[in-house]
Amino acid sequence: MKKVLAFDIGGTNTRLALINENFEIEKVEIKDTPHNSKEKFMETVFELVDAFPLEDVVAFGAGVPGVVDTKTAKIITLPNVGISDIEFGKLLKEKYHLDVYLRNDAQMACLAEAVLGKGKDYERVFFVTISTGLGGSLCVNGEIQDYLTEVGHTLFKYKDSYQEFEIAAGANIAKLAKLNNVNISSAKEMFDKVKANDEEGLKLFKEWKSIIKQYFVLMNDSYYPDVFVVTGGFMKSKAYFFDEIKQCVDGTPIVECGFDQQAGLIGSALYALKKTNI
Numbered sequence: 429m430k431k432v433l434a435f436d437i438g439g440t441n442t443r444l445a446l447i448n449e450n451f452e453i454e455k456v457e458i459k460d461t462p463h464n465s466k467e468k469f470m471e472t473v474f475e476l477v478d479a480f481p482l483e484d485v486v487a488f489g490a491g492v493p494g495v496v497d498t499k500t501a502k503i504i505t506l507p508n509v510g511i512s513d514i515e516f517g518k519l520l521k522e523k524y525h526l527d528v529y530l531r532n533d534a535q536m537a538c539l540a541e542a543v544l545g546k547g548k549d550y551e552r553v554f555f556v557t558i559s560t561g562l563g564g565s566l567c568v569n570g571e572i573q574d575y576l577t578e579v580g581h582t583l584f585k586y587k588d589s590y591q592e593f594e595i596a597a598g599a600n601i602a603k604l605a606k607l608n609n610v611n612i613s614s615a616k617e618m619f620d621k622v623k624a625n626d627e628e629g630l631k632l633f634k635e636w637k638s639i640i641k642q643y644f645v646l647m648n649d650s651y652y653p654d655v656f657v658v659t660g661g662f663m664k665s666k667a668y669f670f671d672e673i674k675q676c677v678d679g680t681p682i683v684e685c686g687f688d689q690q691a692g693l694i695g696s697a698l699y700a701l702k703k704t705n706i
Contacts, residue, residue, distance in 0.1 A: 429448045429449055429450070429484060430448070430449045430484060430486050430701070430704075431446055431447065431448045431449070431454070431484045431485050431486065432446075432447050432448075432485065432486065432487055432488070432489050432696075432697040432700045432701055433445070433446060433447075433477065433480060433482075433485055433487075433488050433489075433526075434446075434447050434488075434489045434490070434693045434694075434696035434697040434700065435473070435476075435488065435489065435490035435491065435492075435693075435696060436490075436491050436533060436536070436537075436692030436693045436696060437461060437490065437491065437492045437493065437506075437509075437533065438461060438493055438533065438559065438560055438561075438692075439461060439493055439508035439509055439559070439560030439561050439598075439599060440460070440461060440559070440560045440598075440661075441458050441459070441460060441461055442458070442459050442460070442461045442472055442473070442476065443456060443457070443458045443692075443693060444456070444457050444458075444476040444477065444479075444480070445457075445690075445693045445697070446480055446481075446485070447693065447694070447697035449701060451544065451694055451697060451698065453690065453693065453694075455480065456693070457476050457479045457480070459472050459475065459476060460472075461509060462509075463509055463510045463511070464509075464510040464511065465511065466511050466513075466514050469509070469511055469514065470514065470516075470519060473516075473520070474523065477520070477523075477524060482524065482526075485526060486526070486527075486700075486701075486704050487526055487527045487528070487529060487700040487701075487703070487704050488520055488524075488526055488527070488528040488529065488700065489529050489536070489695075489696030489697050489698075489699050489700030489701075490516070490528065490529070490530045490531070490536075490696055491530075491531055491532065491533035491534075491535065491536030491537065491692045491695060491696045492506060492516075492530065492531075492532065492533055493506055493507075493508055493509065493532070493533050493534075493560075493561050493563065494506035494507055494508075494509070494512075494532065494578070495532070495578060496516075496530050496531065496532060497530075498529075498530060498531060498574075500515075500517060500518070501516055501517020501518070501520075501528040501529065501530040502514065502515055502516060502517060502518070502530075503516045503530070507561075507578075507581070508560055508561045508594075508597075508599050516528065516530060517530055527700075527703075527704070529696075529699055529700040529703045531572065531696075531699060532563070532565065532578070533557075533563065533692050534555055534556075534557055534563035534564055534565040535565040535572045535695075536691075536692050536695030536696045536698075536699060537555050537557065537565070537659065537685070537687075537691035537692045537695045538553060538554070538555030538565035538566065538567045538572065538657070538695065539567055539570075539572055539695040539698055539699055540687055540691045540692070540694040540695035540698055541553060541555055541567075541657045541685060541686060541687065541691055541695075542555075542567035542570050543567075543570045543698060544686075544687075544694065544698065545657065545685065545686035545687050545691065545694075546655070546657050546683050546684070546685060546686040547567070547655055547657050550653075550654040550655045551568060551569055551654055552566065552567075552568050552651070552652060552653045552654045552655075553566070553567045553568075553653060553654065553655055553657060554566050554647055554648075554651055554653035554655070554656050554657070555567070555656075555657050555658075555659075555685075555691075556643075556644070556647070556656055556657070556658045556659075556660075557658075557659050557660040558596070558597065558640065558658065558659075558660035558661070558662040558663065559597065559598055559659075559660035559661040559662065560597060560598045560599050560661070561580055561594060561597045561598075561599060562580035562593050562594050562596055562597040562643065563578070563579070563580050564579040564580065564643075564647055565579075566651050566653065572699075579593075579647065580592065580593050580594045580597065580643075581593070581594055582646070584639075584642060584646070586607075586639070587607065591607075593639065593642075593643045595607075595639065596636055596639040596640055596643070598614070598615045598661060598662070601613070601614055601615045601617075601618060601632075601636075602614065604632065604635065604636065604639075605618075605632050608631060608632055608635055610628045610631055610632045611628065612628060612629065612632055615661070615662060615665075617629075618632050618633055618636070619633075619665045619668060621633075622668055623668075633668070633669075637669055637672065637673070640669075640673060641673065641676040644656065644673065644676050644677050644682065645676060645677060648677045648680050653680060654680070655680065655681050655682075655683060656677070656680060656681070656682040656683070657683055657684075657685050657686070658670075658673075658682060658683070658684055658685060659684070659685035659687075659688060659689065659691055663684065663685075666684070670684070
């Protein structure tokens with residue numbers, strides 16, 4: 429049976445999975461994602477690959493949190509990782525003699541949901557991840573749309589200045605807290621304080637929800653999806669906000685991702701398998 433080694437690289441973790449053509453995950457390895465060092469980043473990539481048998485592996489698929497050149501599998505920039513200009517595909521192919529198919533991580537996850545997951549019965553599927561970063565991607569009839577990328581970096585008016593929607597992502601919660609004169613350093617701390625009915629936590633949480641709602645409304649008005657599919661680390665605390673978020677866009681359902689945290693891995697495998705005409 430033909431297999432793919434599929435990467436899902438995020439701002440916090442780098443995961444690699446061996447996935448067969450039936451989209452069954454046979455093995456997964458995970459490491460922390462190194463920041464601000466191209467050398468350490470690629471060392472981690474190689475260490476992960478070396479933990480897998482390469483028999484029956486026909487290609488690499490990879491989703492990364494940033495901008496890429498899909499033709500050369502080059503990473504242009506990973507904003508939340510602090511690195512850029514990496515010949516990702518070239519380095520992997522030189523070492524392992526396998527083709528590499530690279531995309532933005534939200535695009536890969538969107539593909540999985542649009543073809544195999546919660547969006548498979550819809551024409552226009554918009555995928556949203558709320559995690560270390562805030563990402564989004566659109567698939568139409570099971571095909572990734574290239575005209576939008578890194579939509580989390582879209583500017584919006586906030587208080588007396590402009591901010592990116594990424595201000596609501598995990599990597600920027602401390603910054604959002606500072607803008608609201610609140611002493612909270614992480615998403616975990618915010619939700620802990622919400623659970624404890626703490627005044628500061630509730631204040632920041634209200635602001636966070638408002639931004640996330642604005643994001644969904646803008647994506648809905650801009651890309652006309654038939655369904656939103658949502659995942660990411662923040663969904664571990666969905667009991668506090670998801671029912672409210674689901675009501676923020678009239679007429680467009682907002683559902684939880686079918687593949688959960690595996691969507692990026694499945695999408696990377698699906699993309700690579702399609703590209704190799706299996």
